[in-house]
Amino acid sequence: MMIAMSFFRAIVEREFMQFALITGLLIGFLAPLIGSFVVIRRLSLIADTLSHFSLAGIAIGLYFINILGVGFLSDPLYLGMLFAVIGSLIIELLRNYYKNYKEISMPIVISLGTALSALFISLSGGFTSSVYNYLFGSILTVGRVFTFIIIGVTILISGLLVVFYKQMVIISFDESYAKLLGIRVNIFQFFTTIILALVVSLSIETVGVLLVSSLMIIPVAAAMKIGKSFKNTLFLAIIFSEISVVMGLWLSFELSFPSGATIVLFNISIFLVVIILRRLIKRKNLRDNESEALL
Amino acid sequence: MRINVNNLSFGYDYRTVLKDVSFKLESGDFLVIIGNNGSGKSTLIKCLLGINKVPNKKIYLDDININDYRRWINIGYVPQKFDDFNYEFPITVNEILSVSKYGKITEDERLIWLDKLGILELQNENINNLSGGQLQRVFIVRALVNKPKLLILDEPTVGVDSTNIERFYNTINDLNKMGVTVILITHDIKSSKANFSHIMHLYNGTAVMKKIDRNVGDSS
Ligand SMILES: Nc1ncnc2c1ncn2[C@@H]1O[C@H](COP(=O)(O)OP(=O)(O)O)[C@@H](O)[C@H]1O
Numbered sequence: 001m002m003i004a005m006s007f008f009r010a011i012v013e014r015e016f017m018q019f020a021l022i023t024g025l026l027i028g029f030l031a032p033l034i035g036s037f038v039v040i041r042r043l044s045l046i047a048d049t050l051s052h053f054s055l056a057g058i059a060i061g062l063y064f065i066n067i068l069g070v071g072f073l074s075d076p077l078y079l080g081m082l083f084a085v086i087g088s089l090i091i092e093l094l095r096n097y098y099k100n101y102k103e104i105s106m107p108i109v110i111s112l113g114t115a116l117s118a119l120f121i122s123l124s125g126g127f128t129s130s131v132y133n134y135l136f137g138s139i140l141t142v143g144r145v146f147t148f149i150i151i152g153v154t155i156l157i158s159g160l161l162v163v164f165y166k167q168m169v170i171i172s173f174d175e176s177y178a179k180l181l182g183i184r185v186n187i188f189q190f191f192t193t194i195i196l197a198l199v200v201s202l203s204i205e206t207v208g209v210l211l212v213s214s215l216m217i218i219p220v221a222a223a224m225k226i227g228k229s230f231k232n233t234l235f236l237a238i239i240f241s242e243i244s245v246v247m248g249l250w251l252s253f254e255l256s257f258p259s260g261a262t263i264v265l266f267n268i269s270i271f272l273v274v275i276i277l278r279r280l281i282k283r284k285n286l287r288d289n290e291s292e293a294l295l
Numbered sequence: 296m297r298i299n300v301n302n303l304s305f306g307y308d309y310r311t312v313l314k315d316v317s318f319k320l321e322s323g324d325f326l327v328i329i330g331n332n333g334s335g336k337s338t339l340i341k342c343l344l345g346i347n348k349v350p351n352k353k354i355y356l357d358d359i360n361i362n363d364y365r366r367w368i369n370i371g372y373v374p375q376k377f378d379d380f381n382y383e384f385p386i387t388v389n390e391i392l393s394v395s396k397y398g399k400i401t402e403d404e405r406l407i408w409l410d411k412l413g414i415l416e417l418q419n420e421n422i423n424n425l426s427g428g429q430l431q432r433v434f435i436v437r438a439l440v441n442k443p444k445l446l447i448l449d450e451p452t453v454g455v456d457s458t459n460i461e462r463f464y465n466t467i468n469d470l471n472k473m474g475v476t477v478i479l480i481t482h483d484i485k486s487s488k489a490n491f492s493h494i495m496h497l498y499n500g501t502a503v504m505k506k507i508d509r510n511v512g513d514s515s
């Protein structure tokens with residue numbers, strides 16, 4: 001009780017906690033929303049790929065700022081965002097190049113991203129605490145500017161999704177039918193990938209490069225096993241994700257647990273609970289039906 | 296919709312599948328295509344749908360060269376297989392129909408189609424829980440939600456039980472009577488209730504087409 005009190009008081013009184021909460025809730029909303037479309041199209045690996053490529057941008061940014069003293073970037077995350085977009089373009093190019101082995105594009109881009117990251121992290125002074133934060137996230141340190149960026153991006157993406165909802169759903173479920181309806185599938189794909197890149201790079205602040213994809217995929221994986229409809233599934237995924245964000249934030253504030261890891265572990269716990277409950281309910285229904293049949 | 300095909304040949308890689316196919320259909324015609332497996336039936340309709348790219352001046356839809364055609368919404372299509380659909384992620388029948396709709400049909404009309412094909416009670420069911428025959432009928436309704444002027448159906452009754460096959464043919468015949476051009480690929484033309492006006496036999500990519508006197512008043 002005492003512990004919870006201080007958490008709530010901190011949210012009311014401390015600006016950094018407000019930024020953390022707003023950022024966390026908005027990312028917790030965006031990640032599974034975009035993640036759903038990624039999962040339907042069997043592109044779950046793309047988030048991981050983009051986050052690793054984004055890390056290369058961050059590492060290069062750190063090198064510029066710390067070693068070369070170039071200050072115009074102010075925050076290496078901007079270069080990280082740019083790299084996520086560049087990475088997504090490389091993926092699209094490679095996917096068109098290897099039409100029948102599209103997933104080849106992912107390991108190639110991951111490798112390039114990881115290699116560049118390792119190189120520039122070492123050039124810019126090795127494994128510092130800020131590198132650690134980019135890898136595993138540090139939601140309690142997000143600033144005012146970043147919070148406003150997230151608010152803007154959330155409004156933009158939600159607006160686009162409302163306007164292009166039909167097209168997005170048809171393209172995800174049935175690309176050939178979408179083409180048949182005359183929808184410009186390639187253009188949609190292009191912009192979706194860029195939006196994905198933005199969300200991935202923004203999520204890095206909360207859970208870090210290594211855990212970004214879990215934020216997008218795991219709540220969706222849990223929701224799709226129990227969702228009654230498409231909208232219901234999106235809703236559940238967002239609820240699961242928000243619960244994890246709030247719980248993760250709380251524990252990382254109280255016990256100084258790393259926020260990203262805590263959020264993701266909550267996500268996985270929810271996933272496990274959902275899977276186990278679903279099995280139990282299924283088995284119970286089966287038993288009920290059997291005993292009914294016997295009567 | 297009016298269709299004009301002139302000396303169309305088409306192949307995949309080095310293999311020719313369609314050889315010099317020509318035919319004409321007017322609005323309100325009903326063409327049945329028959330032929331052995333692999334004779335090129337699906338290939339032909341994929342040319343009409345713009346899925347298979349053909350040279351200019353080979354196919355005209357409503358007198359527009361197919362490569363310049365843009366009003367694809369006027370064409371309803373039920374593919375032979377639904378392999379391209381991403382299953383397992385939840386989505387209901389209603390949801391898939393409402394995102395497939397681009398404004399021409401009302402809520403009521405959609406429910407009427409669902410009812411006519413005997414799947415009204417499935418409207419809030421998850422697509423992943425449907426049987427093959429039920430799914431087939433959902434995709435038939437999907438082909439109807441934009442009020443097409445041309446309806447192309449590739450073996451649409453496979454897996455559907457006989458009561459519902461009859462419902463299906465009644466629906467298609469009614470639509471055809473209202474002026475919708477229909478192209479239907481089927482294997483069970485003898486037992487079907489299709490009230491068709493033309494029949495095409497594809498034999499190794501060569502087409503032979505005949506006009507049929509319609510049995511008037513039979514399908515009401
Ligand atoms: N996408 C494709 N690529 C290569 N060959 C194909 C393709 N689709 C069909 N074929 C070949 O073209 C021939 C005609 O196929 P299809 O039009 O599907 O026949 P039908 O529908 O009459 O059974 C078959 O030999 C088939 O193997």
Ligand SMILES: [Mg+2]
Pocket residue numbers: 336337338375449
């Ligand atoms: Mg076929």
